[in-house]
Every structure is written in structure tokens, then in C-alpha cells.
Amino acid sequence: MVSVMYRNRRGRITGLGSAVPEHIMTNHDLEKMVDTTDEWIQSRTGIKERRICEKYESMSDLAVAAGRRALEMAGLGPKDVDLLLLGTVTPDHRLPSTACIVQKKLGLVNAAALDIVAACAGFLHGLSIANSFIRIGQYKRVMVIGAEKLSSCTDFTDRNTCVLFGDGAGAAVVEASEGDRGILSTFLKSDGRLSELLWIPHGGSIAPPQSFHNGDGDFFITMSGSEVFRHAVRQMSDASLKALDMAGLKSEDVTVMVPHQANIRIMESAARRIGIPIERVFMNIDKYGNTSAASVPIALDEVVRSGRIKEGDILLMAAFGGGLTWASATVKW
């Protein structure tokens, strides 16, 4: 329940930043690793290349670089942040949370810090939680990061998955704001009954790495591609319509949609179901592939820095991923 005192308070994104590894892995590189072709990958997914961390690069390094850029854009210093939320499924360690590592590296000494495990929908879960904390008056300046090193759990001998994923990070600074600009609505949903459509079977406490001796554990992302595809289209479009409805908006009000970059055909089909022309859908999947929790904030950072978004424009974001989890949000810029 929002108190009367804070009825007009909402979270507003005042800073954005992103970071990707320098190393580019092209479809032609993958042709040398598995039985695939550039033509197949481009026509089925829209991906041309993806960024892959070197061994010495960590997910937290990317998150820190993105977070620093977001702070710069917001004109804030590290001590101003009072909460850090980090969406990821590829933490640096099982303990501590990578949010605590990023907090240390960025010097966010006044912040609480925690990881959010909601796969590709992790950033939008963070944005929704940030907005809720801001609306109840508990925090004023929240950093939300989505960051992944998916190459650490990608099987580069499995053509069904290895062509899809990439590494990267995106960050947003969300500040308390009075007035009508900012986050208008958010929607979150999960369906744990479908968790085995997209998961990493081993490596958690139920089957820890030390319980395997002959390299027989399955520590890689395993996915039922076509089923995930079907759910992604339906849930991303339904969630988008819900977020629009909650904000009292229609699809024609949307200036730009920033969807999770999983597959160009998923984005096209979802946009068609929502009623948004494809020219209004931002896509950068060709450059980065699917970077899971990082994909929405990287895309958001790019679209805002490109100058395409003006004050008062309406943004729609939607994401879908393992869990299964999905989420959406509308923002008045």
C-alpha cells in the first residue's frame, strides 16, 4: 500500500551505462567449432556476432564498467547510491553475491546490495523492485544492473545453444522523482512448473561440482528451444499488454519498445501481437546475441544514447527467460 505522502513519487531512470567484452566471436568463428552456418544463425536468430569474455574478465568487471557509466550520466557519486540490485545467473562466486563484489569495486559504501536470479528478466525484476522501494520511501537512489558471463556456462560443442549467447552488462540509476515522468508500471510473473525447459542441471547444492569425477556433470545451459520460443512470444506480448493497461496506455502510445534480445523472430512475433510496428522495436541482437539479464539495459542504454528518445516519450520494455520468468515495464522518459 503506497502511503498518501508518496502518492506522486516514482522511480525515474536518470543514468544508463553498458559494457561488453572487446573480444568478438562471429558466426564464421562458430562455423569452425560446430556444424552450423552463418546463414542458418542469421536467418533463424538475427545474430551476426557476440562478445565473449577472456578468461581473466569477470562478470563483475563488466557490471562495474556499466555502473560507472550510469553514475556519470546521472551526475552522482558512488556514495549517493543506497541500494544495488544485480540481475544475473552467472555470479562470480556462489558466495558472496556478486552485488557485494560490485559494491566493493564501485565504492557504493552506503548501499545495501543483493543479487536477483530471474534469468533474462533479471533487470526488469530489479527495476520493479527499485521502483517499489522508492515509492514506499525506503530508498532514494537505486542502481539496477543486469550482467552476465554466459560464456562460462555455454557448451561450445552444442550448436543448439552456443550460437545464441553472449556476455555483457547494462546498468541504470533510478532516482526518486515527483511528477509524471519515470516508471509508470511494472509487471512480473513466473511459472516454476516449466523450469526444465531452460536450466543448468548440475552445479547447485543438489548436485555440487565435487560430486562428479569423470567430467560427467552437466554444468551448461540446456534448453528446449522451440518450446521456449513459443512461451517467450506469448508471455512477452501478454506482459507488455498488461503493463500498458496498468499505465492507462495503448500500443499506439509507445514511442519505442525495448524487448529482451533473444531472437529476432521472437521480437517480431511479440511486437505483432502487441500491435507495435517493427520500426518502433529497438534491436541490437545482431551485435551481441542473447546476453540474458544484460540485454534490456544494454539496448536501453544504446537507444537513449542514440538520441532517439525525447522527454515525454513512452518506452515499453519486456523480457522472458529461465525460471520461467517474465516481466514488463512502461516508462515516461
Ligand SMILES: CC(C)(COP(=O)(O)OP(=O)(O)OC[C@H]1O[C@@H](n2cnc3c(N)ncnc32)[C@H](O)[C@@H]1OP(=O)(O)O)[C@@H](O)C(=O)NCCC(=O)NCCS
Ligand atoms: C534455438 C532456436 C533458434 C532454434 O530455431 P528453430 O527455428 O526453433 O529451430 P528448431 O529447434 O526447430 O531446429 C531446426 C533444426 O535446426 C537444427 N539446428 C539447431 N541449431 C542449429 C545451428 N546452430 N545450426 C544449424 N542447425 C541447427 C536443429 O538440430 C534442427 O534440426 P533437425 O530438424 O534435423 O532436428 C529457437 O528455437 C529459439 O530462438 N528459441 C528460443 C531461444 C531463447 O531465446 N532462449 C533463451 C530464452 S530468453
